[in-house]
Amino acid sequence: MVSGTTVAFIGLGRMGGPMAARLVAAGHRVVGHDLVPELLDAAAGRGVEPAASAVAAVAGADAVVTMLPTGRHVLALYRDGGLLAAARPGTLFLDCSTIDVADARTAHEAARDAGHRALDTPVSGGVAGAEAGTLTFMAGGDAEDFARAEPLLSAMGARAVHCGAAGAGQAAKICNNMILGISMIAVSEAFVLGESLGLSHQALYDVASTSSGQCWALTANCPVPGPVPASPANRDYRPGFSAPLMAKDLRLAADAARAGGVASELGLRAAQLYAEFAGSEGAEQDFSGIVRTVRQRSAPPTDSAPPTDPNGTPA
CATH class of the missing domain: 3.40.50.720 (NAD(P)-binding Rossmann-like Domain)
Structure with missing residues (x-):
């Protein structure tokens, strides 16, 4: 035209x-x-x-x-x-x-x-x-x-x-966004794990963005403030792509996976996590705000007895 x-x-x-x-x-x-x-x-x-x-x-x-x-x-x-x-x-x-x-x-x-x-x-x-x-x-x-x-x-x-x-366009969209939703959760968990290990956000970003952890969720929509200035994390997670929209797309993907008998364990779990996030504190946030949920659900480190083997002997 x-x-x-x-x-x-x-x-x-x-x-x-x-x-x-x-x-x-x-x-x-x-x-x-x-x-x-x-x-x-x-x-x-x-x-x-x-x-x-x-x-x-x-x-x-x-x-x-x-x-x-x-x-x-x-x-x-x-x-x-x-x-x-x-x-x-x-x-x-x-x-x-x-x-x-x-x-x-x-x-x-x-x-x-x-x-x-x-x-x-x-x-x-x-x-x-x-x-x-x-x-x-x-x-x-x-x-x-x-x-x-x-x-x-x-x-x-x-x-x-x-x-x-x-229908093929919609099929491609929900498959793509299933990848994105799972990736954002994985990137968020990695940053929270890095925090617990004393690793700075910038150091983790500098490594992962130029190695095998590189993905769009990291390099374009990084879920923590600092490394990617344009990401919503630097604007208190005001949405570019909102959590409710991600929850909707993942629900469509999960429904399609169930209907097709696809063993989509990560996709189904991602759909559940985003449904919970979008239905509560994430209702007005970018989907990258899921990092806050990961952080909130993570138990602070505690002093504990040394690990033991199955017989109860200290390892």
Whole structure:
């Protein structure tokens, strides 16, 4: 789609707002809607034309981008909300939400049955990536539709990967975020272990970031203040990618693992830990704040008797 395409953008929150603004900056006409008036006003300040409703936003659009909390919201808007009925035949629907694979496939089928084109295109990169235009898009759907969507995806991000048929984008997203969630817990545990051993955060970072412990959770989103100035740890864990969103993604991954009979012991445990964290002190924090939970649950070292062998003799 060339510059000047009319894009309807539904869902202008922390991710959707900057994504819509990137489309405006690329020369596209963007008509947006959000249920929160403050978000709609903020988007208008960045060049998005506000619409009174989602249905009004899609009238005359060449493409529709949705960024919504759950699959339930996507399906309700597509069908009961009248979005598919209001769009012109052949409109390209791009759902950037992170939802269940089955819901993504259902949404895709509903769009196709209504005479439209559709891709599931969840994103990775968080709010910082949305603002900077460095997101990665994971797309599921027909190759022809992916080719049509690429100019829009390129305007909002740095990379778009066609992962396969409908639902494949969502599958890639939940697998990727299962890796991320497990990694963040592992990095957090390592830093707390280092603290207990008298190792400075900087020393551990300098070693792990240039050796086999290197990972995105460490080098881009380090869970302790200091080593990575841009990480949320230096802003009292104000979210880039919030703990509730990580909990949601890990729940989707855990549900898929159970349904598929996959022995995902670490994934299931990570989902449990993030559900607990997001439901309590982590509700308004970045997902890297899980380090605080690890620290709180760690018992302080105590003097104890020397270890013994199985017969009770001091080792």
